[in-house]
Amino acid sequence: MSDSPPLNALRAFEAALRLNSISLAAEELNVTPGAVGQQVRKLEDWLETKLFHRTVRQIRPTAEGLEYGARIQGALRQIDDASRTLRRRHQKSVRVVMPPSFAAKWFSSRMSRFLIANPDTDLHVGSSSEVNDFNRDAMDLAVRHFDGVADTLETVLIYKARAAAFCAPSYREARGLESPADLARATLLNDTLHAWWDDWLTAYAGFGADECRRIRRIEIDQTPLAIEAAIHGQGVLLANPLLAEEDVAQGKLVHLFPRAVLPVPGGYYLVYPRWRALRDQARVFRDWLLEEARDIDKRE
Structure with missing residues (x-):
């Protein structure tokens, strides 16, 4: 033996x-x-x-x-x-996993810029809400929405979590939404993954708990679906401005009250293992993504 x-x-x-x-x-x-x-x-x-x-x-x-x-x-x-x-080590590829909402509403429109700048790199993007395990899963980097605390990971903030009100232009006009208090006659699209309506209404409309409960709501458990519902005039959405910026730029959504943006816990972080050196192509992608994130801050 x-x-x-x-x-x-x-x-x-x-x-x-x-x-x-x-x-x-x-x-x-x-x-x-x-x-x-x-x-x-x-x-x-x-x-x-x-x-x-x-x-x-x-x-x-x-x-x-x-x-x-x-x-x-x-x-x-x-x-x-x-x-x-x-x-x-010598493969010219990058594997990254990110939440579906971040992938669909922010990253997808920028992906081509990375590929044009790095034509020899194979980019593999996974979309998952699960917390992937770097010990088990074949990935170089991940984007996570959390508090940024992880003992075994390097965590770099991409965008702080915020909650702002958005709706279709036609919905704003039909409901006459001129101030936060006007939302009493609106339908609220409540993204159950990021449910901040009560805090937002208390902070900016001055509503108490009873007033908040009386407003009609539709509960939606997927952020991209909640955004699409707002685009199609189903109500007012509370979302991270990062995820709505392209639809606002295209005129599909309007940011109702630009000064009424509620800071909330967490944010989008780029993460990767502390115990493993990043390969060259992964470092290139990391630096590119963080530069894209810095461009957001410049516009704000």
Whole structure:
């Protein structure tokens, strides 16, 4: 028997432990459940230790399995990261993941500028509201909407979170919206991911809780859908000005009360791991994106 544990068996065990399932581990590793079970038993034989309690439909780690898993998971992540970094070091590509609203309403119109300036770079853009794991997912950078606090990541602010009122020009005229208090006769489009209407109405219309509750609302759980609803005259939207600027420039939306912009927690941040050096093309994309963000501040 070899003096080193079988690597495939280590991977099978780690996946089964992390996912608490042989079948899910098999799906992740693209093998059959039987193959995962065989690899785990192979590792148990090598260790001469039982790693899981098994029943007909589930597995449960033993105390030794939990302890062993905790010690090897970091090492396996290091192996994966070192391998991906070496493989991708000379690739002229950038992989970035960003929230769907940021990708659709701000980044998409600027993407061509990066590609024109860097014609040899392959740009891969993923759109997800999930918090991606740099240890697991193949990406160089990510844009996240959060408070900017992350011990293992470099975080660079792109745009602070703000809440401002927008609607279609025809809706403003039809409802006669001249001041924040006029919103009492409007329909509020409430983006449930960024629900700041009560705070905004209290700050700028002077409404109390009862007055806020009496205003008709439509609850929408996707920011791009809420923006489209406002464009089509369904009501007044409270949104980050960053996401509405292009529709305002095209005359699809109007910024109702430019002085009534509420600072709210969080913001859009560019993030990447502190423990991994950025590849050359990723650094180029980072610098370009932050320059685009500085251009926003200049206009404001």
